[in-house]
Amino acid sequence: MTTLLLVRHGLTALTGPVLAGWTPDLHLDERGRTQVRDLGARIAGLPLRAVVSSPLDRCLETAEAIAAGHGDPIEKIEVDERFGEVRYGDWTGRPLEELAKEPLWRVVQAHPSAARFPGEDGESLAAAQHRAVEGVRDWNERVAAEHGPDAMYAVCSHGDIIKAIVADALGLHLDQFQRIQADPASLTVIRYTELRPFVVRLNDTGGGVADLIPKPAANGGSPGGGDGDAPVGGGA
Template sequence: MSTVVLLRHGRTAANSGGVLAGWTPGVGLDDTGREQAAAAGRRLAGVPLAAVVASPLQRCQETARAVLDADPGRGLGLETDERLGEVRYGDWTGAELKRLAKDPLWKVVQAHPSAVTFPGPEGESLRAMQARAVDAVRAWDARLGPDATWVAVSHGDVIKALVADALGLHLDGFQRIVADPCSVTVVRYTETRPFLVRLNDTGGDLAGLLAPPKGAKRRRRRSSDAAVGGGAGPA
């Protein structure tokens, strides 16, 4: 069972100012965001990570480096994957959210996101964003192996789309999911299905992400599926 820790980047001035940053270069963490990233790093310190992979955008790179700096004993370097990058919002990039909310497309983004392709030559569809993000996570799972725990530092809409996929939820429902700055969302992938372990977690102990004792691993594998009509999967 591979486990991915989806970590949203810390707060930026664009977040606090209500601006859709998208792929705008030079958008880094603000003071609050740096504190959030450092706290996330401390929460993950001691968790035996196989990799830390980040979107190429500055705010994610800074957040990922805070995770690595909190536990340098792991000896990991920062990996970058463009497929974990922000949605390409096209002509909406850099606009204030209060202005975008008056655009007729805004209602479609909220109610029927699977139908949306953002305007302009650089605009991306939300379907394409979800597909590339899911492909990235699956590829890193395969590369790192079935017992790996790793961190993917990404963006709010990307994480929400990954959670929707893990839950078997249509993309049109992904706006019901919340991913706050520097929140931790954890998905465990098994041979049969993913399990959502944590969602939008901004505090508390992450010791549950530690690998189980050797003797417990086999027992947990045998119970990795819930009974048909039963309750949740593994704890």
């Protein structure tokens, strides 16, 4: 039951009004630095075995805050481009108010599986989801092989990427991913079992995390019942 902590980066000067995408040299602002320090302190007691990050500065700075605040030193932040932001192509750096007038905007909102962003380096949302989910599966295997099946790790990424990973975990078509929210410096937690993923937390921006520590399975089974299945009757 590998546990994945998905962390969205903290606030930047562009978060909200502008589609930042792969804008270079975009760093956390003062609000964002405070957010990620607080998040790092909140999850400091969790048994993280790895911290993985998008290559973009705002995620790397978020990952560094998590690693710095952790109870057991995490010496190296792993960088994986598969968790990088969607490549928005010619939309990168444009105000959202302006983009909302584009015909493609309606497609992105209502039928995102059909959306491909314009320009030479524009990416489809389906391709972005595929690479991100592939990254999660690879890291699940790697972390479990190195640290055991109950290992926990964190990935620092971006809103649309986190939403796409959650949609996959929930078994939702990509066209439903706009129903999911991932706020800056939020925590989303997914446990992966042999049978299915379990979305444990979604868009969490406060509160205790002690219940996220994996518990030994009773009688040799997985927590929650047989081989990682859900407890009969819904359970607690």
